[in-house]
Amino acid sequence: MGEKFDEKVVNTARLVRESMSDKDFELYLYSLKKLAMKNAEENIQYMTKLYNLRAFQMKAQEEMLENSDLKFALIVLDFANFNTLNEFCGRDAGDGLLVCVADALREQQKARKHTVISHFRADVFGLMTAFEDKDELVGIVQQIDARISEYKVAYKVLPAFGICIADSPTMSVSIMRDYATLAISTIKGKFYAKYAFFDEKMRRQMLINKMVENDIIKALEEKQLMPYIQPKVNMENGKIVGGEALVRWHHPEKGLVMPNDFVPILEKNGLIIDVDICVWQQIFRFMGERLAQGKPVVPVSINISRQHVFDRAFKDCLIDFSREYDVPSELIVLELTESGFLEENEKMYEHLDYLKAHGFTLSMDDFGTGYSTMTMLKNQPMDEIKIDRGFIVDLKNPKSQSILSHTISMLQDLDMDIIVEGVENCEQREYLLQQGCNKAQGFLYYKAMPVNEFATLLDRQ
Ligand code: C2E
Ligand code: MG
Numbered sequence: 001m002g003e004k005f006d007e008k009v010v011n012t013a014r015l016v017r018e019s020m021s022d023k024d025f026e027l028y029l030y031s032l033k034k035l036a037m038k039n040a041e042e043n044i045q046y047m048t049k050l051y052n053l054r055a056f057q058m059k060a061q062e063e064m065l066e067n068s069d070l071k072f073a074l075i076v077l078d079f080a081n082f083n084t085l086n087e088f089c090g091r092d093a094g095d096g097l098l099v100c101v102a103d104a105l106r107e108q109q110k111a112r113k114h115t116v117i118s119h120f121r122a123d124v125f126g127l128m129t130a131f132e133d134k135d136e137l138v139g140i141v142q143q144i145d146a147r148i149s150e151y152k153v154a155y156k157v158l159p160a161f162g163i164c165i166a167d168s169p170t171m172s173v174s175i176m177r178d179y180a181t182l183a184i185s186t187i188k189g190k191f192y193a194k195y196a197f198f199d200e201k202m203r204r205q206m207l208i209n210k211m212v213e214n215d216i217i218k219a220l221e222e223k224q225l226m227p228y229i230q231p232k233v234n235m236e237n238g239k240i241v242g243g244e245a246l247v248r249w250h251h252p253e254k255g256l257v258m259p260n261d262f263v264p265i266l267e268k269n270g271l272i273i274d275v276d277i278c279v280w281q282q283i284f285r286f287m288g289e290r291l292a293q294g295k296p297v298v299p300v301s302i303n304i305s306r307q308h309v310f311d312r313a314f315k316d317c318l319i320d321f322s323r324e325y326d327v328p329s330e331l332i333v334l335e336l337t338e339s340g341f342l343e344e345n346e347k348m349y350e351h352l353d354y355l356k357a358h359g360f361t362l363s364m365d366d367f368g369t370g371y372s373t374m375t376m377l378k379n380q381p382m383d384e385i386k387i388d389r390g391f392i393v394d395l396k397n398p399k400s401q402s403i404l405s406h407t408i409s410m411l412q413d414l415d416m417d418i419i420v421e422g423v424e425n426c427e428q429r430e431y432l433l434q435q436g437c438n439k440a441q442g443f444l445y446y447k448a449m450p451v452n453e454f455a456t457l458l459d460r461q
């Protein structure tokens with residue numbers, strides 16, 4: 001490829017030489033030299049002298065296309081803790097490590113045919129190579145890893161390798177890089193896992209992520225997101241004593257999408273705030289309309305993502321809705337997860353005290369799944385505790401029974417309102433009633449349903 005290009009340059013130069021005066025030709029040569037330097041600067045990483053990402057994508061794609069009878073794989077290398085190494089041992093140590101990686105990659109390139117290597121950026125490298133057997137790829141990873149461990153610094157560096165095998169010679173290198181990077185994200189920072197292959201499960205997750213990221217704004221604009229409500233029940237008499245708003249996405253092509261498929265993604269990009277507000281507003285409107293028509297209502301919970309801790313406006317938003325739709329705050333329960341208290345807990349307590357003072361009921365969701373449950377019980381202003389479904393899934397086990405019964409009696413001592421999530425069968429119900437716990441939310445009674453169905457249930461009751 002390089003030779004063909006050089007030949008072309010020489011021929012053009014010869015033609016140009018014949019058509020120019022000596023002085024013009026000198027100037028022409030000078031500008032060519034400048035251009036070549038600029039190109040080299042643009043395509044080569046200064047420190048490691050390896051191709052940068054842009055040049056790599058071109059060369060690697062060419063290599064794949066020119067050898068379409070071979071199988072290719074891209075290995076991406078990233079460090080979990082490169083910044084800490086820089087802070088801990090100084091920038092020189094960090095730079096030295098990058099040069100060491102570059103040398104290790106050059107060794108691979110020398111030893112293997114059809115191999116293109118690159119320093120993508122910062123602490124991220126890539127190696128595209130032809131291979132026959134997956135074990136060969138693992139071998140490459142191990143050799144590079146061994147070279148990295150020979151680099152002596154007073155800090156344990158953690159390289160992570162993601163591997164994507166091309167499904168065809170025309171597969172885009174840039175997509176292969178996305179896939180290999182996704183594979184890395186499944187192992188980054190884990191001492192025991194050095195490498196991960198991009199697989200079918202990750203591909204599906206990636207497609208969901210892309211779908212969510214691409215479609216969520218439109219979904220908000222076109223009101224595709226709506227709350228369903230799952231009734232909360234008094235197990236002694238089966239009466240509905242409340243409900244929980246759970247968001248559902250009516251996607252025009254994918255159909256009904258469940259929150260576990262999109263809420264975690266939106267918690268990362270911050271858009272959960274907009275989704276929550278959209279759900280809250282629909283619930284306030286629903287409650288306000290029923291109250292205005294003199295129809296019976298029960299308190300309804302809304303979920304508050306921990307992202308709101310960082311958003312000062314969220315308290316006012318709830319208070320404004322309560323005024324706008326004329327719904328007493330006593331009828332709205334705010335469900336927060338324990339993990340919401342882990343970061344920025346001072347700020348969180350401040351928000352909660354304020355909301356409590358304005359009449360809202362506070363409920364701790366998924367109790368028992370977080371980290372510092374006990375400390376929180378002492379400090380936070382919660383009214384209700386929702387015991388997580390995990391506590392009741394295996395009640396046949398005497399240890400589970402003991403944990404549950406002691407948890408319930410401790411919460412009763414603390415004068416907390418208790419509700420148990422995920423009640424699915426009569427044994428669970430009987431056991432909970434024996435323990436003096438009579439509020440539940442679970443499939444034994446109802447699944448989450450459209451708001452109008454919930455309204456019909458309330459009308460009948
Ligand atoms: P969560 O708040 O703990 O909600 C309870 C989840 O458990 C719901 O799943 C509900 O359908 C499910 N569930 C209830 N009873 C049973 C049962 O008997 N068996 C089983 N297997 N499951 C049961 P869903 O609706 O899929 O919601 C999942 C999670 O998504 C919620 O957990 C909550 O963390 C989040 N989420 C849902 N809606 C919203 C929302 O509007 N905003 C925010 N920030 N998060 C939401
Ligand atoms: Mg909840």
Ligand code: MG
Nearest residue numbers: 365366386421
């Ligand atoms: Mg829950």
